Amino acid sequence: MAAAKTSKEKHQTVKAGIVVIGDEILSGRTSEKNVSYLAEKLGAVGIQIAHVRIIPDIEEEIVASVNDLRRKYSYVFTTGGIGPTHDDITAKAIARAFGVTLHRNAEAYRRLKEHYHSDDFSPVRQKMAEMPFGVVKLIDNPVSVAPGFVMDNVYVMAGVPEIMRAMLDGILPDLEGGNKITSKTISCFYREGEIAAQLAVIDKKYNRVAIGSYPYFRNGNFGVSIVLRSADEIQLQRAVKDVKLMIKDIDNKRL
Amino acid sequence: MAAAKTSKEKHQTVKAGIVVIGDEILSGRTSEKNVSYLAEKLGAVGIQIAHVRIIPDIEEEIVASVNDLRRKYSYVFTTGGIGPTHDDITAKAIARAFGVTLHRNAEAYRRLKEHYHSDDFSPVRQKMAEMPFGVVKLIDNPVSVAPGFVMDNVYVMAGVPEIMRAMLDGILPDLEGGNKITSKTISCFYREGEIAAQLAVIDKKYNRVAIGSYPYFRNGNFGVSIVLRSADEIQLQRAVKDVKLMIKDIDNKRL
Numbered sequence: 001m002a003a004a005k006t007s008k009e010k011h012q013t014v015k016a017g018i019v020v021i022g023d024e025i026l027s028g029r030t031s032e033k034n035v036s037y038l039a040e041k042l043g044a045v046g047i048q049i050a051h052v053r054i055i056p057d058i059e060e061e062i063v064a065s066v067n068d069l070r071r072k073y074s075y076v077f078t079t080g081g082i083g084p085t086h087d088d089i090t091a092k093a094i095a096r097a098f099g100v101t102l103h104r105n106a107e108a109y110r111r112l113k114e115h116y117h118s119d120d121f122s123p124v125r126q127k128m129a130e131m132p133f134g135v136v137k138l139i140d141n142p143v144s145v146a147p148g149f150v151m152d153n154v155y156v157m158a159g160v161p162e163i164m165r166a167m168l169d170g171i172l173p174d175l176e177g178g179n180k181i182t183s184k185t186i187s188c189f190y191r192e193g194e195i196a197a198q199l200a201v202i203d204k205k206y207n208r209v210a211i212g213s214y215p216y217f218r219n220g221n222f223g224v225s226i227v228l229r230s231a232d233e234i235q236l237q238r239a240v241k242d243v244k245l246m247i248k249d250i251d252n253k254r255l
Numbered sequence: 256m257a258a259a260k261t262s263k264e265k266h267q268t269v270k271a272g273i274v275v276i277g278d279e280i281l282s283g284r285t286s287e288k289n290v291s292y293l294a295e296k297l298g299a300v301g302i303q304i305a306h307v308r309i310i311p312d313i314e315e316e317i318v319a320s321v322n323d324l325r326r327k328y329s330y331v332f333t334t335g336g337i338g339p340t341h342d343d344i345t346a347k348a349i350a351r352a353f354g355v356t357l358h359r360n361a362e363a364y365r366r367l368k369e370h371y372h373s374d375d376f377s378p379v380r381q382k383m384a385e386m387p388f389g390v391v392k393l394i395d396n397p398v399s400v401a402p403g404f405v406m407d408n409v410y411v412m413a414g415v416p417e418i419m420r421a422m423l424d425g426i427l428p429d430l431e432g433g434n435k436i437t438s439k440t441i442s443c444f445y446r447e448g449e450i451a452a453q454l455a456v457i458d459k460k461y462n463r464v465a466i467g468s469y470p471y472f473r474n475g476n477f478g479v480s481i482v483l484r485s486a487d488e489i490q491l492q493r494a495v496k497d498v499k500l501m502i503k504d505i506d507n508k509r510l
Binding site: 026 | 281293380398
């Protein structure tokens with residue numbers, strides 16, 4: 001049946017990689033804030049983050065990571081390194097990753113020139129209009145004007161969280177996701193070892209539900225959150241029911 | 256002179272990679288908390304984080320990332336996936352990365368058996384004593400007993416931050432770092448474009464100081480933090496002085 005086929009096709013997941021470019025994260029000076037935000041927003045449109053790399057401001061590292069991930073995943077999102085200073089080398093690295101030259105993007109140049117008074121539009125600021133040859137789509141920057149850009153399936157964004165978020169808002173409507181993944185969390189005060197055997201049985205039973213078990217330790221108490229994720233609502237509901245029954249079963253044995 | 260040579264040798268940096276294993280981070284459900292902690296603590300003993308990967312609970316992904324990073328860096332630290340549940344596959348993946356089999360580690364088994372009453376020491380908990388063949392060094396777990404382990408230059412730790420931190424405390428004295436990197440931060444209320452040209456000159460002048468420029472945007476105001484990092488105290492002090500002079504210079508032009 002055509003309808004059934006379409007529905008099955010839609011279940012395919014769309015995966016993305018993230019490349020976080022920034023010495024400040026690797027030195028521990030700054031906590032990484034963009035990954036969880038990206039994961040949440042992209043997940044909501046059916047794009048799953050499959051791999052993240054946090055790398056230093058070194059051209060070879062950016063080239064290697066972007067080339068590796070852009071071939072493996074539908075989308076790659078980079079954050080950081082698109083400003084005017086000497087350590088902002090992302091555009092140059094992306095050009096090299098694609099084997100093209102850097103050149104002045106006319107539209108980016110126009111936006112920057114309009115924003116800065118002609119006195120203030122210095123060579124270092126003009127550098128922010130330098131993009132890989134072949135870029136036709138810019139990513140709007142409503143916060144500080146200097147745009148990001150799209151090169152094939154690679155989305156190049158700012159690292160400052162406020163700017164990255166504004167940029168993401170602009171590109172989200174254009175991204176094509178797969179089926180939305182729904183997630184359910186069930187927490188209990190047992191320890192992982194007490195639920196592991198039965199949980200493994202449930203995990204095997206539902207081939208389209210990813211079941212994760214996340215122990216936590218708070219105020220001297222152990223507990224575990226069981227997270228079930230699936231694009232298949234029916235399987236998900238069944239698996240959730242099984243997990244709840246499993247916990248009830250352990251409760252009863254304890255009484 | 257021998258003394259000078261030793262001093263120069265000591266300036267070499269020791270680099271490490273981190274592999275964060277966990278679907279919960281990639282789904283956006285949990286914010287990653289271990290990287291900045293590891294970066295800070297390791298940085299303090301002269302070990303620089305050069306590369307981080309956040310990957311899902313998939314054996315092939317763990318094998319590929321661990322093999323890639325352990326050949327490139329002096330140390331690799333992994334977090335996550337060493338518990339008793341079906342999604343805890345790190346030990347198995349590390350064994351495969353090294354081309355060895357999993358086997359029961361006698362000391363880990365002894366610790367776990369002592370901790371759990373014999374009734375409670377179920378097969379899923381016994382699984383936590385399964386480690387790659389060849390492991391001789393365990394990583395103590397003062398929080399929940401189940402130990403991590405060291406395989407060559409790969410340090411396998413828990414993902415729960417409270418446990419990871421306790422494990423790290425135990426291994427820190429054994430790690431050999433290079434020279435300690437000192438970091439100085441100078442903030443100003445200029446925008447990056449206003450300092451970029453002069454900062455690039457300072458960056459070129461000091462070949463042993465890494466200078467990063469981190470713009471921020473808070474309450475509607477832009478600013479930039481300039482971070483200088485080096486194992487060479489003298490070069491660092493000179494570069495800091497130059498940056499301060501640069502800012503004073505811009506201040507004066509503004510008056």
